[in-house]
Amino acid sequence: MPDLDAVLCPVCLHRIRWADLPLYRYDAPTGGYVPQPVPGDAGPEQKARLRRLAWVRCPNEHAAPHHLPASYGESGPPLVFGMVGAPGSGKTHLLTAMISAVERGDLHRRYGLACWPLEVPLHQRYLRDHVGPLLGEARELAPTPPGRVMFADGFMVAHGDRPPRPVALFDVAGDDLTRVAEATAFLDAAHGLIFVVDPARLDEADRRDHAFGAVLDLLRASGRLPRVSAAVVLAKADLLRYEDPVALWLRRDTATLDADESLRESADVYAYLHRREAHAWTRPYRECRHATLHVASATGSGAAYDDATDESYFTEGVHPRRVLQPLVSLLAMTGVLASPEAELIGT
Ligand SMILES: Nc1nc2c(ncn2[C@@H]2O[C@H](COP(=O)(O)OP(=O)(O)OP(=O)(O)O)[C@@H](O)[C@H]2O)c(=O)[nH]1
Ligand SMILES: [Mg+2]
Ligand SMILES: [Zn+2]
Structure with missing residues (x-):
């Protein structure tokens, strides 16, 4: 199991604390990413489904904004x-x-x-x-x-x-x-x-x-x-x-x-x-x-x-x-x- 506290960002090579990062979704019409709220009453299945399609924003502030699939943390090191x-x-x-x-x-x-x-x-x-x-x-x-x-x-x-x-x-x-x-x-x-x-x-x-x-x-x-x-x-x-x-x-x-x-x-x-x-x-x-x-x-x-x-x-x-x-x-x-x-x- 990969260490979710230290996922290597493949774009900027920073180590990311992966757990609990907010979710985004890719918005095709604008070609950008927008926040993907998770409803407070969402059940585990709905949460899992949202996560499968969602992205997270790399928290490194010293690089231009970039995103990774939310499932990336479970993919193993890049x-x-x-x-x-x-x-x-x-x-x-x-x-x-x-x-x-x-x-x-x-x-x-x-x-x-x-x-x-x-x-x-x-x-x-x-x-x-x-x-x-x-x-x-x-x-x-x-x-x-x-x-x-x-x-x-x-x-x-x-x-x-x-x-x-x-x-x-x-x-x-x-x-x-x-x-x-x-x-x-x-x-x-x-x-x-x-x-x-x-x-x-x-x-x-x-x-x-x-x-x-x-x-x-x-x-x-x-x-x-x-x-x-x-x-x-x-x-x-x-x-x-x-x-x-x-x-x-x-x-x-x-x-x-x-x-x-x-x-x-x-x-x-x-x-x-x-x-x-x-x-x-x-x-x-x-x-x-x-x-x-x-x-x-x-x-x-x-x-x-x-x-x-x-x-x-x-x-x-x-x-x-x-x-x-x-x-x-x-x-x-x-x-x-x-x-x-x-x-x-x-x-
Ligand atoms: N004949 C020929 N010329 C090539 C080929 N590939 C690149 N060049 C030429 O080689 C030069 C340098 O190519 P680049 O790919 O920019 O070289 P680079 O290693 O990235 O250079 P830096 O980014 O400055 O480190 C250019 O003038 C290209 O036109 C090739 O396959 N055949
Ligand atoms: Mg070059
Ligand atoms: Zn990054």
Whole structure:
């Protein structure tokens, strides 16, 4: 039974005293939440019914208002996943393409995972500010502003008749990751990290990745390293489309969980990075207990600046490739996706 005195808020990462919080209901016409009074003479059944459909407001006053399903306190602790990588490595475009695929129903269609948004207004804001511009208008997304609340979006995810788990996805400005104080709240709670490798930086003179290094050092110091699963993504793989085996993986369409294939992809990406002496970028694979490596492209091609609008666009359209696999791997490595095949992922 979860400790109802200390439920971790998946949005702002504060611990909430859950018992006796007032109830709200979601008001579709206004897109907001309004108080849901519980009649004084309500019987236990009526109270239970109200609670099933109700929301509570997170009491953290230092964050913008946000709400959680009233049943959330009984769902067990949230899984916190986050993006790690240097500034400009492609974290936000990758996460946006991933959330777009989830929104389209791919987790359900391909992997049998039922999912629905954790917080409706925040989800809608993410769709409006990220998914719409990138996937709808092929517009390049801006760098993530530093020092902001980093919750991007979240889902309740259920596999079969197992109870749903809240999964929160965090994005962060690459620079904040090297200022460890800024990132600790999120790293102290993280169960899964998507480490983003930018192929354009593999030949840089010092061959170090300060974001990867700072995060791994911090996780080691706090003793969390053995409990964190890692998906290392060779992102922007469209830039490597003439290099085998990266190109072969990029073209491949995988729609099932296949531990054998995951192992082959991991081995190929590891060998590729090793050959390019990119050892700093394989560190998560060597140091985290469960880890996989992936090839992905969030957009399929690069953006070009447009003078007329003073914005950059993906002029060939946005065609994400293999963006969901890293998330699916994390769901398997953290036990949300539970099957004999899933148990073999990342071992
Ligand atoms: N060719 C190519 N370019 C990409 C891809 N994904 C992102 N980019 C480009 O990479 C740059 C950085 O992308 P972001 O997603 O903003 O990078 P980030 O890691 O979130 O950066 P910060 O938020 O500043 O830490 C942008 O110029 C994108 O156009 C991709 O899949 N292929
Ligand atoms: Mg970003
Ligand atoms: Zn909160």
